Amino acid sequence: MTVSTPPTVSTASAASTVSAASAAADAILRRQRARESSARTYARSFPVVPARAYGMTVEGCDGRRYLDCLSGAGTLALGHNHPVVTEAVRRTLESGAPLHALDLATPQKDEFTDALFATLPPAFADRARIHFCGPAGTDAVEAALKLMQTATGRQGLLAFTGAYHGMTAGALAVSGGVAVKRPVPGLAADVTRLPYPYSYRCPFGVGGERGAELSAAYAERLLDDPKGGVVPPAAMILEPVQGEGGAVPAPDGWLRAMRRITAERGIPLIVDEVQTGVGRTGAFWAVEHSGVVPDAMVMSKAIGGSLPLAVVVYREDYDVWAPGAHTGTFRGNTLAMAAGAATLRYVAREGLVGRAAEVGARMAARLDALRGALPAIGDVRGRGLMIGVELVDPEGPPDSCGARPPAPGTADRVRAACLERGLIVELGGRYDATVRLLPPLVITDEEAEAVLDRLADAIAAVTCGRDGGGGGVRAGAARRDTGRPA
Structure with a gap:
């Protein structure tokens, strides 16, 4: 009996598909810049063209996947496209x-x-x-x-x-x-x-x-x-x-x-x-x-x-x-x-209110524990799944409360480094120096850990000169962000 084998896709063919998808996304972004108001905001920070989304995962037209910690500025209590x-x-x-x-x-x-x-x-x-x-x-x-x-x-x-x-x-x-x-x-x-x-x-x-x-x-x-x-x-x-x-x-x-x-x-x-x-x-x-x-x-x-x-x-x-x-x-x-x-x-x-309190407290505690190793983290605060990480100049003079000067440039680079690692976060607060986390209430323990891993790595890369990062996680690649389809 002859056993048929599935056709294989060459590396060159796969690369060509990815390249075409990236080119299409770039073209959409160019048209947006040409036609939309100069008052646009999120589009400037996140050069992503979402094609599909489920739960906490957003997949761009180019196949890259991201954990979404912006959640439509808090709109998506249940994440994207909840059943x-x-x-x-x-x-x-x-x-x-x-x-x-x-x-x-x-x-x-x-x-x-x-x-x-x-x-x-x-x-x-x-x-x-x-x-x-x-x-x-x-x-x-x-x-x-x-x-x-x-x-x-x-x-x-x-x-x-x-x-x-x-x-x-x-x-x-x-x-x-x-x-x-x-x-x-x-x-x-x-x-x-x-x-x-x-x-x-x-x-x-x-x-x-x-x-x-x-x-x-x-x-x-x-x-x-x-x-x-x-x-x-x-x-x-x-x-x-x-x-x-x-x-x-x-x-x-x-x-x-x-x-x-x-x-x-x-x-x-x-x-x-x-x-x-x-x-x-x-x-x-x-x-x-x-x-x-x-x-x-x-x-x-x-x-x-x-x-x-x-x-x-x-x-x-x-x-x-x-x-x-x-x-x-x-x-x-x-x-x-x-x-x-x-x-x-x-x-x-489903008890998601208590879940937000529990997961939010755990995430904030882990972030606060990073302050010793990452002195650019000046303050960790918030309530539930509404968390802020204020970034500072650790070498700057402290004020009367011990707060170092805000570091908006660092925050901007951290946001970009997060995106490279497949994590969407936004900034806020005085001088836009605070990284804000607004994950959906349905965030899993695994997703919460992945968010913290990627954010910590981004802060370390920006403030300690560490290399790393790269594009968002490719669709189908092994990842920690979610076990659910996007």
Whole structure:
């Protein structure tokens, strides 16, 4: 009997295929540079053309695979193309449901609202109303600010250093970044900026619990000072963990102080959970760590199950809007509501909140343990699977809290070295010197170890002159990142 053997692919043929795929990807990137706005951001840092993605793995057009620790800036709670999400989308498409419904009631919206309210702190959910916004978090921030200004009849706002709330006018005004606001005169005229507790680079130069205490005392005394220059404001807005600000968590005691200070003075408290929500920090909503019940919560990113969706949920006492007071065409994203409801229920059912707390603590501990061997690691912080590694100049002079000067150039090179090793990470924080890790909540132990191995190797290569790295892991090659198909 003749045994047939499978045809072999020559090395030259395989190399030719890879070369053609790389050329096609390069051509797409060239067209993007030629046609898209100069304001594009992630595309500048990651010259990757994703073709397929599953879980935590992204495969480019050229066949290289990467572990994705950006997760759509925290949008992908379940990673890419999770079966729960794709099934919800498929089921909705096959049902014939309207994909666009403005703000009409639909079964999908009703189901999403039920699923969302089931995750909220009962003391908040029992007296809450929801408003569906345009499909980006920045519009939900705008809605929350406008709502409180309408309800209180006041205009001014309290916001914090290091904050990021979005890029539309009101959201940008309460954000901390100076560079993007500089060209817009008068943008933040009605915003009073308060110091956010940032232990490593404490605004008061003391750090730790004392820094948080001073931050709270400063806010309280400023508001009560008849010569302090602050007219009674319409609201205070804050992030329980600053994301773009460098994964800086607010101490629970400080959050409770902000709630007391605002409640005693009749100032509505808005908590921005756009990036911290849906289990990211090891609680379903980050504000739950402190036990604080806000007057409004802004939500987006992960609530849509990877599709665009944004809402503001607030105490019914503030529901004073006239019809059409905050509107928008794309508030009725049926697919996002179906995917979001499925995601919210899966996260709760599968215990992914506790999983985020456990894996995040383990990853942070290992990174912190590297500080002795890699002195460029100045600080490791965060909460759950929202981790920041601030890189510094280890030879630079320390400040009063012992922090060395930030090293944005080092961080930029580390990000590039991570990409060479098949790992996607982004930067944030002051001077973009903090490497941020936002893996999906479904990250496996093996993937977590691979992320840490690659990041540590990238930092060592950049700061200790080690060689190594190379292209992302080729599809089909032996790898530690995942055992699942991409």
